[in-house]
Amino acid sequence: MSRFLVALFVGLLLANSASAFGEGTGLFEDFEFVDRTTIEAAGESGIALCYSTNDIRLLGFTIFSDISGYALVTEACEGEVARRLTPADMQDLRDSGQINPTVPLIARNSLDRNLTNYGLWAAIILGLIAVIIRRAKSLLGYDLRGPLRRKTTQRIIKALCHAGQCDGVIDSHDIALIRKTAARLTRRALRTADIVKVADKIDARLTPQDYVALGNGLRDGEKDVMMQAVFYLTLQNGRLLPAEYEFLTSLAYGIGMPGEDFRRVMNVALGDLDLYPAR
Structure with missing residues (x-):
């Protein structure tokens, strides 16, 4: 896996100019302190046992660090490399008492390091x-849209009930059409009792603050669905009552829908009337 990641990153480097990445991006060798040793070197402040690592850095940040072996390095792994060590060298140093005998002969990545190294790449691969x-599902014709949020569904039902009340009363036909329309556009299973419960609490007198509250906290796409549902309900008779027009324009203004979006959503609703006849 580490070889694949290194090869992938090298390919990216070769495919782009060095100036596109900057000085802090590329493949680097680094050293990490493991333990002190009793090895002495003339003129040096001390020689330490260190991990030799192959690091991939992006804009100065290390995104992958793989331990490749041991090395003896001066100045607590910050200086010059005095010697690179094989497992046989490690055994000799251990036998001579120059290094801690509990240090493993072979340098390997720890579990934490592997999780750090591969966690990000695993997330990227899973995302891809x-x-x-x-x-693939889209090309095969599957509907990828999930149901709308419960809060959004309740707001849409409430707006539909207000629209249905514009002609004076919400009858059983209106209740059935509201349930059918809300279920289709929100992609949620709704019961007639859910609609009746909201309709019973509807107050015909709406203030500007009430219109604002209907759209408060909704995403733009959810507001579009709300207006689409209300347009569908009010236009299904082929005519628009003055009270219905006032409700539509007041709702659009209250939820902050621009005029071009108002006309666009209305055209979508008119198309819905052809695809899903109300009667």
């Missing part, structure tokens, strides 16, 4: 797989 699966 998810994108590929989603794209």
